[in-house]
Amino acid sequence: MVEKNRILITCPKGIPPFLAQELALLGFPVLAEQTAGVETEGTLDDTLRLNLFLRTGHRVLLLLDAFAARNADELSLRLQTIPWEDSIDENGYLCVTASVENPTIRDARYAGLKVKDAIVDRIREKRGRRPDAGPERDRSVVHLYWKDEQASVYLDTSGEPLSRRGYRKIPMSAPMQETLAAAVVLATRWDGSTSFVNPMCGSGTLAIEAALIGLNRPPGLLRSNFGFMHIKGWNETLWNELRETAKQEARKSLAGRIIATDIDPRAIEAAKKNAMTAGVEQLIEFLVCDYRDTPLPEGGGAVVLNPEYGERMGEAAKLEGVYKEIGDFFKQKCKGYTGYVFTGNPSLAKRLGLKAKRRIPFFNSGIECRLLEYELYEGTRREKFA
Numbered sequence: 001m002v003e004k005n006r007i008l009i010t011c012p013k014g015i016p017p018f019l020a021q022e023l024a025l026l027g028f029p030v031l032a033e034q035t036a037g038v039e040t041e042g043t044l045d046d047t048l049r050l051n052l053f054l055r056t057g058h059r060v061l062l063l064l065d066a067f068a069a070r071n072a073d074e075l076s077l078r079l080q081t082i083p084w085e086d087s088i089d090e091n092g093y094l095c096v097t098a099s100v101e102n103p104t105i106r107d108a109r110y111a112g113l114k115v116k117d118a119i120v121d122r123i124r125e126k127r128g129r130r131p132d133a134g135p136e137r138d139r140s141v142v143h144l145y146w147k148d149e150q151a152s153v154y155l156d157t158s159g160e161p162l163s164r165r166g167y168r169k170i171p172m173s174a175p176m177q178e179t180l181a182a183a184v185v186l187a188t189r190w191d192g193s194t195s196f197v198n199p200m201c202g203s204g205t206l207a208i209e210a211a212l213i214g215l216n217r218p219p220g221l222l223r224s225n226f227g228f229m230h231i232k233g234w235n236e237t238l239w240n241e242l243r244e245t246a247k248q249e250a251r252k253s254l255a256g257r258i259i260a261t262d263i264d265p266r267a268i269e270a271a272k273k274n275a276m277t278a279g280v281e282q283l284i285e286f287l288v289c290d291y292r293d294t295p296l297p298e299g300g301g302a303v304v305l306n307p308e309y310g311e312r313m314g315e316a317a318k319l320e321g322v323y324k325e326i327g328d329f330f331k332q333k334c335k336g337y338t339g340y341v342f343t344g345n346p347s348l349a350k351r352l353g354l355k356a357k358r359r360i361p362f363f364n365s366g367i368e369c370r371l372l373e374y375e376l377y378e379g380t381r382r383e384k385f386a
Contacts, residue, residue, distance in 0.1 A: 002043055006063040008145075008154065010037040011056055011179065014362040014369075018183045019056045026053055047157040047228055048239050052220035052246060055182035055213070058161045061143055061154035069151045071104045072114050079118035079153065083126075087155060087231050090127040093139040094119060097156065100146045115144050115153070139230040159227030166222050167278035170270035172203040176306060176342075180364060181209040182219070184304065187360050187371055188340055190214070192254040194301030197337070199291030199329075201260035204271025204284070206304055211258055211280035217250040222278060254283060256301055261287045261294045292329050300336040309345035309369075320351050327352035330376055339374040346370065 011019050016033045023030055023040050026049065032039040038057075042050075050060045065082055069075040088094060096119070098112040105111050116133050119142065124130040131140070141156035163179040176184075184206065190196050192214030198207045212219055220226075221243060228234050262268050265288050275281040287294070296303065305326060310316030330339045331354070343349050344367040349356075358373040 002045075004041050004043055004046075006031070006066075007040050007042050007047065007050070008037055008061040008063070009040065009050065009054065009057040010059045010061065012036060012058070012177070012363050014360075015056050015179065015183045018186050019054070021186070022054055022056060026050070044155075044157070044228065044231065044233075045235050045238055048235065048242060051158055051162065051226050051228065052239075052242055053218045054162060055209070055219055056179050056186070058163055058179060059143070059156055059158045060162070062157055064153045064155055066150070066152040068149050069146065070149050071102075072111065075111070075146070075151055076114050076118045078151075079115060080122050082119075082122070082153070084119045085123045085126040087233075088119065088123060088131060088140045088142075089230070089232060090123050090129045090131055092131045092230060093136070094131045094133045095135060095137050095139070095141045096133070096144065097137075097141065098144040098146070100144070102146050102148060105146075111144060111146060115142060137227070138225060139227075141227045155227070155231060157226065157228040157231070159225065159230070162219070164223075165219050165278070167208065168203060168205065168274050169277055170203060170273055172267055172270050174308075175203050176205050176364065178205060178209060178219070180362060181205040182213065183362065184306075184340075184342060184371055185210045185213050188302045188304065188338070188373075190302045192251070192256055194256040194299055195297045196256065196258045196301055197294060197296060197303040198258075198260045198305075199262075199294040199303070200305050200307055201262045201271055201286075202267050202306070204260055204267075204274050204286070206306065207258055207260035207271070207284050208275050208278050208280055211254075211275070211283045212278065214254045214256070214258070215251045215280070215283070217280075218246045221246060256299070257297050258284045259287065259295060259297070260284055261289050261291060263288065263290050292325070292333070296334055296337065298336075301338075302340060303330075303334050303337045304340040304342070306342040309343045309348055316345055316348055319345075319348055323348045323351035324353065327354055330354060330374060334376045337376050339376050341372045341374075342369060343372065344369040 028040040096112045098108045100108040120130040143154040356372040360371040
């Protein structure tokens with residue numbers, strides 16, 4: 001646990017470039033970018049920093065062992081040689097998760113069961129009793145990644161995914177996941193020095209993540225429980241020091257304004273409660289109004305919309321007028337700002353009538369999306385997509 005080892009940080013597809021940037025800023029090496037994750041290295045103590053500061057990662061997985069295993073019997077034999085009793089409390093609780101692509105295994109749950117049995121049998125042999133086991137991820141979590149004949153076993157130092165910040169008590173319909181919202185804000189390069197405007201704000205996730213980023217406040221401060229807290233020998237003193245330093249280094253106010261609006265009073269009420277839970281309610285101006293009536297402060301900044309994009313058959317046609325009106329809103333009222341539209345429907349995006357400067361790929365619940373960036377100069381005119 002005191003030696004450096006590989007650390008895999010998982011995230012949704014499209015987010016690895018932003019996660020890699022976060023790691024570099026924290027001083028961690030980027031060893032590899034994967035489709036849905038980034039590899040770095042460090043000790044168990046390092047995972048405390050990662051869980052506290054990372055905005056776009058889901059799970060911080062510390063590698064325990066990597067080995068060849070052709071089938072479940074070989075997997076089990078190797079797992080029994082790992083000193084699990086040194087990291088998992090015999091009086092605790094264990095959850096095993098598994099991702100398996102092995103021709104001898106039909107169901108990943110079977111592989112997970114073999115892992116669980118090997119761990120608890122070893123602990124019972126060494127300590128005289130064994131931990132309870134089940135599906136809850138709120139204590140000790142072990143993850144198996146097994147592809148073909150190569151198996152890797154990790155301690156999941158996050159437990160519950162880091163996307164579950166704990167502030168979204170009222171999600172409303174089809175909310176954007178917190179880690180995706182953070183990546184969207186990072187993609188805008190907004191830093192708190194100008195205004196961040198979020199019409200159609202829904203439950204307020206984009207505005208809340210913007211406030212946390214603008215304040216330089218780590219999202220991990222919002223949580224009281226992580227997987228590493230259930231690993232024997234974890235450094236509680238270091239954790240308290242990291243938290244205290246992070247609180248001291250966070251900004252108390254922003255130079256720019258954050259404005260979030262929605263036409264639905266229930267959405268604004270939910271967003272206010274979520275912001276209050278996150279401790280940023282004093283920084284966000286919530287208004288009930290049509291998005292076209294959203295106030296745009298002088299000085300420019302980012303205006304970000306996440307409209308519906310017609311996931312079901314026949315819905316897209318009804319939204320064509322909405323997208324055209326968003327384009328008109330950008331052109332008529334948002335001059336001097338950089339406009340952003342997050343959408344999973346390229347056909348609807350064309351109805352905006354503006355040419356995107358950047359098209360940043362993301363995935364939302366498996367749907368391939370784009371964050372479209374528009375520079376809204378004075379005199380911006382309608383331009384057709386090529």
